[in-house]
Amino acid sequence: MAIEIFLNYIQEKTSLTAEELQQVTSVCQLKKLRKRQYLLQEGDVWKYNAFIAKGCVRTYTLDEKGNEHIVNFAIENWWTGDRESLTTGEPSIFNIDALENSEVVLITKTAFDKLCADIPAFNAMVNAILQKSFIVSQGRIHTFISLTAEQKYLRFLEQYPQLSIRVPQGMIASYLGITPETLSRIRNQTARKK
Template sequence: MFDVFKTYLLDKISLTDEELERIRTVSIIKKLRKKQYLLQEGDVWKYDAFVASGCLRTYSVDEKGNEHIIGFAVENWWTGDRESLLTGQPSRFNVDAVEDSVVILFIHTNFEQLCKDIPAFNNMVNAILQRSFVTAQNRIQAALSYTAEEKYLNFVAKYPGFANRIPQSMIASYLGMTPETLSRVRSATAKK
C-alpha cells in the first residue's frame, strides 16, 4: 500500500529515492474494516493520515444520538482531527470507515521532521492545508446560505461518485438535512 502513497507523492513533487525511503520507514499501514474506528471521541489524535483506499467519515454525535458528519475522505485524501493533533486535547470527533479502507499513518513528530528535512514535502503539505482551508470556508458558506436543493446539487457537482459510495443517510447528515428531505430533493432534481 505504500506504493499508492508513493505514486501520489511523485505525481505532486519530485523526491529522491533516499527521501522516499525515509518517508516509507516512518509510515504505518493500518487496515480498517467497514465501521471500524480510526479515532474515537475523547481520544487524542496523534497522526497525519493518508487514505490509500476506501472511504472514511469524520463526525460527532449529539446528546440525542444524532450524527453530524463534517467530512468524508476517500483515496488520496487526508483525514484526522487537526484540532486535537495541534492542541493535544481530546477529540470531539469520531473517524470511522464507511467501507473497508487502508490508511497510511505518520506519528505527527515524524511527519513534522519529514517536513523539516524534505522541503518539497513541506511545500506539498502547506498547499494541501491551504486548499483544505478554502474548502472549509466554502462548506460553511454553503451551509449558511444554500437551499437544500442547492446544497445537494453542489455536493454532487463537487464530489461526483460519492452518491454511489456513501449511504444516503450519511449524505443527508453531511448536508445538514433529514434523509426524508434529501429523498425529496433528489426526486425533485431528477425530474428537472
C-alpha cells in the first residue's frame, strides 16, 4: 500500500516508464512506525530519503533544559529527514518521531543518488522538490523573525489547515516559537473576532 502511494505520488509529479518505476520500487523499503516511535534519534547518522505515505511525524531538537523545539512536521505525500546529516555523514542533532501510526518509504542515499543519475525525469522531480523545500524554508525563517505571534499562528492555519487539526496545540506553539499560553490566548482572541 505505502509503496503504491509513493508510486502514485511520483506519477503525479513526472512521467516514468514502467521499467523506471520498477527500478524505483526495487530500492524502496517500508518502515511502519507506531505513535511515538522514533524514525531518527539525535546522535545517529541519517542515511535515507524518507517519504511519508501515511501518518504524521515531527522533526525536533531538545535543549539543555529538555524543552522541545519543533523544526517541522510531515504528513502524507511530504518528505522528511535530516538533509545535513544525509549529505555530510555527521551525526544528526534532530529527533524524528511519529505523532500518529505512520508508514514511511525509505530509500538509501546511495540508491537515491543512483535513481537520480539513471532517470533524468526522477532527477528533475527531485530538484523541483528541493527548490520548493528551500522556498518554504526561506518563508519560515522570514515568518519567524518578522511576524507577531498572532500573525505566525494565522499564517500557520492558512498554510497548513490539516496540521492544526492533527497536531497537539503545544506542539504547534513549539513550531511557532511561542509558549502554549500565548497560543491559547491568541486562539481565544481569534475565536472572539469571528
